[in-house]
Amino acid sequence: MTRFAAIASAFAIPGEFVSVSPTGSGHINDTYRIAFAAAGQPAHYILQRINHHIFTDTAALMQNIQRVTSHLAIKLAGEPDSQRRTLSVIPTRDSLAHHVDPLGNYWRVYRFIENARTFDIVASPAQAYEAARAFGHFQCLLADLAAPRLHDTIPGFHNTPKRFAQLQQSIAADVANRAHLARQEIDFALAREAFTSVLLDAQLPERATHNDTKLNNVLLDDRTGEGICVIDLDTVMPGLAPCDFGDMVRSATSPAAEDAQDLARVTMEFPMFEALARGYLASANEFITPTERSHLVAAARLIALEQGLRFLADYLAGDPYYKTHRPSQNLDRCRTQFKLVASIEQQEDAMQRLVESL
Ligand code: ADP
Ligand code: GN1
Ligand code: MG
Numbered sequence: 001m002t003r004f005a006a007i008a009s010a011f012a013i014p015g016e017f018v019s020v021s022p023t024g025s026g027h028i029n030d031t032y033r034i035a036f037a038a039a040g041q042p043a044h045y046i047l048q049r050i051n052h053h054i055f056t057d058t059a060a061l062m063q064n065i066q067r068v069t070s071h072l073a074i075k076l077a078g079e080p081d082s083q084r085r086t087l088s089v090i091p092t093r094d095s096l097a098h099h100v101d102p103l104g105n106y107w108r109v110y111r112f113i114e115n116a117r118t119f120d121i122v123a124s125p126a127q128a129y130e131a132a133r134a135f136g137h138f139q140c141l142l143a144d145l146a147a148p149r150l151h152d153t154i155p156g157f158h159n160t161p162k163r164f165a166q167l168q169q170s171i172a173a174d175v176a177n178r179a180h181l182a183r184q185e186i187d188f189a190l191a192r193e194a195f196t197s198v199l200l201d202a203q204l205p206e207r208a209t210h211n212d213t214k215l216n217n218v219l220l221d222d223r224t225g226e227g228i229c230v231i232d233l234d235t236v237m238p239g240l241a242p243c244d245f246g247d248m249v250r251s252a253t254s255p256a257a258e259d260a261q262d263l264a265r266v267t268m269e270f271p272m273f274e275a276l277a278r279g280y281l282a283s284a285n286e287f288i289t290p291t292e293r294s295h296l297v298a299a300a301r302l303i304a305l306e307q308g309l310r311f312l313a314d315y316l317a318g319d320p321y322y323k324t325h326r327p328s329q330n331l332d333r334c335r336t337q338f339k340l341v342a343s344i345e346q347q348e349d350a351m352q353r354l355v356e357s358l
Pocket of ligand 3: 026027216232
């Protein structure tokens with residue numbers, strides 16, 4: 001039996017293992033599409049190796065995901081195509097949420113959602129609208145999640161002042177001897193320290209939020225383009241609603257890749273922003289407060305800045321966190337984020353006026 005067949009056989013999947021292929025472009029976990037055949041019928045599943053260096057409490061992580069997906073399944077039960085509207089965990093044959101292999105790797109399996117796909121780069125305002133509507137709907141469905149509070153799978157995840165302090169430590173330590181290659185980016189970051197606390201200072205309500213709402217974490221239906229299912233639930237935990245909106249703006253308004261080396265194409269395109277704001281508010285209007293709404297634009301600027309700080313800190317530390325395929329990739333990623341911050345700063349007033357008009 002191959003390694004993947006052995007791992008997959010730990011899960012309560014009917015039939016015989018057929019094949020495995022890597023999928024997705026996430027920076028943290030390893031994701032595979034696997035095929036099984038039961039009674040001659042092929043069926044697909046998602047097999048994921050959880051990065052347990054980053055998600056150190058795997059039991060708490062999976063408990064969050066099970067609570068959230070069960071809640072969503074109940075709330076979506078009456079809808080057409082309801083099985084495709086939420087992730088569902090396939091347990092192990094021992095009824096556990098994840099499996100630890102003999103090498104100490106952590107694995108989980110989800111039902112595969114067919115006829116839908118994710119996009120790394122936004123293709124149209126219609127797509128931005130659908131993605132944002134889906135993420136807003138996700139927050140809305142979680143608004144009545146019963147107590148207790150979800151676990152913090154990564155404490156301080158969107159605590160930007162803490163991310164800023166971590167960057168300062170990376171600059172001071174300069175363990176990879178790269179600080180001299182990133183002088184401009186370091187200066188750009190340091191000049192924005194005062195802004196990093198804008199959301200923490202605003203006394204926003206804590207909610208169950210997604211916290212990683214980049215465009216490629218929502219599946220869009222192949223036929224209709226509808227934002228059908230929010231995925232990548234590792235960071236679903238207590239958070240601030242505007243952070244989720246901010247990460248959509250960061251990841252779905254620029255026509256360039258997150259690691260583009262040609263910065264000329266990196267801009268915050270206003271029509272994409274407008275579509276995101278309309279899509280998000282179409283679902284979030286049901287629950288967001290005026291203070292949350294008035295902080296959506298600040299959150300866009302903040303989350304792009306925070307992501308740049310994180311990529312820069314990782315670059316300076318020698319790339320321990322994000323997967324990289326070339327030595328300066330994290331610096332390239334940082335540069336696109338800071339270019340986006342600058343673009344948002346130029347358009348902030350118009351963005352704010354638009355949100356107020358909706
Ligand atoms: P990562 O944490 O590495 O970003 P994701 O959970 O986002 O991993 O999954 C990576 C990719 O795998 C997604 O972008 C999507 O294309 C695909 N994918 C994940 N889960 C499913 C699913 N249940 N059905 C279909 N495709 C999926
Ligand atoms: C990581 O797992 P993935 O690729 O969806 C990261 C996010 C970043 C994103 C930047 C757990 O997300 O916080 O915004 O990369 N996830 C974690 O692309 O750190
Ligand atoms: Mg992902």
